[in-house]
Amino acid sequence: MSRFNTVLARNTENAPKGIGPYSQTVAFSHYNNLSAQLPVDPMTGTLVAGGAKEQAEQCFKNIKAIVESIGHVMDDVVRITIFLQNIADIDVVNRVYSSFFHDYVPTLTVAAVAALPLDALVQVEALVSNGEGTIPDAPQAGDLIKIASDTNRAPTSPLSTQSVAFSHYNNLSAQLPIDPQSGKLVAGGAKEQAAQCLQNIKAILENIAVPFDDIVKINIFLKNLSDIESVNEACRAFFPDSAIARAVAYAPARTVVEVSALPMDALVQIEAVASHGDGTPPQAVEDRHGIVIKAHNTSAAPRCALSTQTVAFSHYNHISAQLPLNPITGAVVAGGVKEQAGQCLSNLKAIVESIGHVMSDVVKVNVFLKNIADIDAVDGVYAAFFPDGVPARRTVGVAALPRGAMIQIDAVVANAEGTPPEA
Structure with missing residues (x-):
């Protein structure tokens, strides 16, 4: 029996299928990484009727369905991230959010962005604890607090x-x-x-x-x-x-x-x-x-003096956002969004491989697009790097990206070997 944690991707029919090649939730070690949820009715596959209130309710219902499908409850949520198309909707969305958490509230991030997939008004993402861990056939006690x-x-x-x-x-x-x-x-x-x-x-x-x-x-x-x-x-x-x-x-x-x-x-x-x-x-x-932080950079991907390409701690690697920069020239690659997406993912792959990992170890991807309409074109490239569609994902449209890029991608990667002294 393996003593290592494994990547565990799961989906439920009680929540909407992703609109791209990704899983609803991907567990690794002690966390479940959920894909950002849109206000889509899982029965019809379309946006629910109404405004921000109704859309927020559907987003949280979808999260709850996913959380319950993996044997957890909403109080196991550690972090909620809410993206709005209009910041003026914050109060009504916050009231909906509060109705799903009673004696406990998680950490929270709220921001308005230029656009959301399907032209939604609201998108909600959750990070959920996973006390039982993901060692095959060897669940832990599940009693971490x-x-x-x-x-x-x-x-x-x-x-x-x-x-x-x-x-x-x-x-x-x-x-x-x-x-x-x-x-x-x-x-x-x-x-x-x-x-x-x-x-x-x-x-x-x-x-x-x-x-x-x-x-x-x-x-x-x-x-x-x-x-x-x-x-x-x-x-x-x-x-x-x-x-x-x-x-x-x-x-x-x-x-x-x-x-x-x-x-x-x-x-x-x-x-x-x-x-x-x-x-x-x-x-x-x-x-x-005594568990240590392991920071790592490789010349095979663009470097930045203000950040480390990947920082590992315990059972996760956190990857800095990758722009479509050629690591040799430092310039944005020529072409359109497909070429830029390919370069971002190539940079991500180079970083992942430089620390002895593979792309199937990626558990969560965050995609930032200058034009949300480019999502289908990006998925065509993305699927070549993630053919099994396993990582959970968030996609938002933004008004601008560094270096005038059309796309930026960051990721969270499993680190089964841990960091010392978890050898």
Whole structure:
């Protein structure tokens, strides 16, 4: 019997089939990665009638159906991500969201984007704990617990928990540039707002005794992509944070994307995922310490001084967003969206193979498109890299991408071998 976790893709007829080559949920080790759910009625395969309220209800019903089909409940959800076509719908969608969570609320990210598949008004994604693990024929006890934490040193909200730890990861709610004392946006521009977002993240991590350099992935949502250099300046002041991290110039994996609007009309919002080497009970104390972060870059894919191509911790590898850049020239490849999608996926493959993995180890893919109408053309290329259609997936349309690209892709990859001392 294998002692390693395996990728476990599952689908249920009680939720809509994907509109592309992907699975509804892909479990690996202690997490289930769900594909973003559109407001599609699983019986008819079409969008439900009504506005944002009805569409949000259908998205959450679909998530609940998937969660229950794999023997879990909604309180096992660790993180919810909501994409809106119109930020003005946030209040009505938040009320729907709250109706699915009662005594506990997960971490939360909300942003408005330029477009969603099927011209939907709402799309919702969930990350779910998986206490039983995915070792074939050897389920674990399934009794690992979530640890939900809040601190008044960072903004609090009745809609979300600041940090939810499960097993070896801490998932943080996306942080807005809110001063926790006043509850208002900080004064200044994108640089000041980015610094406040990062300061809020640091306060949350310090509250749970996690160093800032234990962050393995950040996602930066910008209202104006032209603000990226100001945001980068703020990031350089926070990463790396410790002497050890500075010695190796550590930076987490990263994705940057332009959104059409953010809550409170903020210019910046930052989401973080952090390692959690001490695990969550009842993991034995002697098994909970010393797991290391393994950061890796390869010359076979484009490199960036502000991020690491892939950061592994425990049983996952987090891949930075890949643009359609030729790794030799550093230029955007010639051609249209098919050629650009092929280059993004080739870069992703090069990174995955550089750490001794294969594309079938990918459990989740996030696709950002300048033109949502390109989704079918992208799927034609995508299927060649994922012929079994296994990874869970999220696709959104954005107003702009770095380097004027038409497409950007990031991914989460299984890491069965773990990171030391989980040899």
